[in-house]
Amino acid sequence: MSDSGKVYSASERVRRAYLNVLADQKKRLDPQADSGMDELVIDRSMLADESSGLVFRKYTIEKSTGPADPDEPFVLHVPLWDRRSERDTLRIEHSDKGVVWTVVSDEYGDYRDANTPDPYPVEILKSQDPLRVEGVHYFRSWVMDNDENSSISPSVVLLFDRDSPYSKNPPPKFPDIPAVTDESLADNKDTAKLELPAYTSWAEGDQVLVYWMNRLPDNIADLDPPIVTLPTTGAAQVVSIPGDKIRAVGDGGVYVVYVLVDKPRSPASWRMLANCRLAISHAGRWSTMPRLAIWCSMAGLCSLASPMLTIG
Numbered sequence: 683m684s685d686s687g688k689v690y691s692a693s694e695r696v697r698r699a700y701l702n703v704l705a706d707q708k709k710r711l712d713p714q715a716d717s718g719m720d721e722l723v724i725d726r727s728m729l730a731d732e733s734s735g736l737v738f739r740k741y742t743i744e745k746s747t748g749p750a751d752p753d754e755p756f757v758l759h760v761p762l763w764d765r766r767s768e769r770d771t772l773r774i775e776h777s778d779k780g781v782v783w784t785v786v787s788d789e790y791g792d793y794r795d796a797n798t799p800d801p802y803p804v805e806i807l808k809s810q811d812p813l814r815v816e817g818v819h820y821f822r823s824w825v826m827d828n829d830e831n832s833s834i835s836p837s838v839v840l841l842f843d844r845d846s847p848y849s850k851n852p853p854p855k856f857p858d859i860p861a862v863t864d865e866s867l868a869d870n871k872d873t874a875k876l877e878l879p880a881y882t883s884w885a886e887g888d889q890v891l892v893y894w895m896n897r898l899p900d901n902i903a904d905l906d907p908p909i910v911t912l913p914t915t916g917a918a919q920v921v922s923i924p925g926d927k928i929r930a931v932g933d934g935g936v937y938v939v940y941v942l943v944d945k946p947r948s949p950a951s952w953r954m955l956a957n958c959r960l961a962i963s964h965a966g967r968w969s970t971m972p973r974l975a976i977w978c979s980m981a982g983l984c985s986l987a988s989p990m991l992t993i994g
Contacts (some may be wrong), residue, residue: 719835723759746905759801767827871927884916887945
């Protein structure tokens with residue numbers, strides 16, 4: 683016989699009603715059970731490593747320090763849920779261990795409109811204390827409708843790593859850069875060759891950024907965009923500087939610096955520059971094409987010689 687055909691005593695009816703109330707409370711306390719909420723969507727372009735959830739530095743820092751260290755908004759995407767009402771409260775919650783949760787975004791609105799993007803983007807303010815911590819971060823979405831029915835999505839795990847790599851073991855200087863002439867550029871397919879020194883703290887995903895500037899940078903925020911970006915191997919390797927980039931810098935003292943960055947693109951300490959004096963001959967003095975010669979010597983940032991232009 684089905685339950686619908688059974689006759690219950692008054693006490694049994696009270697007990698079953700009480701159990702139904704408990705079941706309803708359990709759904710409210712544990713809304714992931716049949717909540718209709720999918721986990722947050724993470725844009726792949728934000729991830730330096732999808733398997734670990736490692737986020738590129740630029741999405742986790744609060745403010746850019748210059749072209750060498752840009753910042754971008756940190757945005758999570760919420761898949762639209764089934765039970766949407768005319769006024770839903772949408773929150774993004776954060777936890778460092780997946781146990782205690784803190785609200786890092788709180789908004790409300792009508793998400794039933796056909797023009798509402800799915801998944802729905804939510805920008806998270808990075809200046810909040812929970813997001814300033816290095817390491818593992820859990821995120822989930824929480825929704826409550828007009829009738830105070832709430833739902834919670836499964837959590838996603840992301841990894842923030844903004845610490846500067848190799849801080850205790852800064853990379854070595856560039857070796858002395860040999861003179862560069864029109865002939866050497868032509869012999870090397872219009873490139874100048876630099877040797878990136880080996881370093882023992884190499885890790886998978888490391889890159890080198892090479893800067894070739896006609897002014898003395900005061901700090902990393904003062905660097906121009908890099909002219910070469912190259913994956914590193916940890917061993918000594920050749921870096922090719924395109925001739926058009928060299929010529930674009932123009933006359934005057936040239937300063938060359940490289941910065942190592944790790945997989946999330948956190949820059950290492952940079953202290954060593956090559957001071958290069960650039961001389962371009964008068965057209966027709968030695969040949970019909972300008973003759974380019976660069977002399978380079980190593981110097982620390984605080985003791986660089988003044989740039990000097992020599993015209994042949």
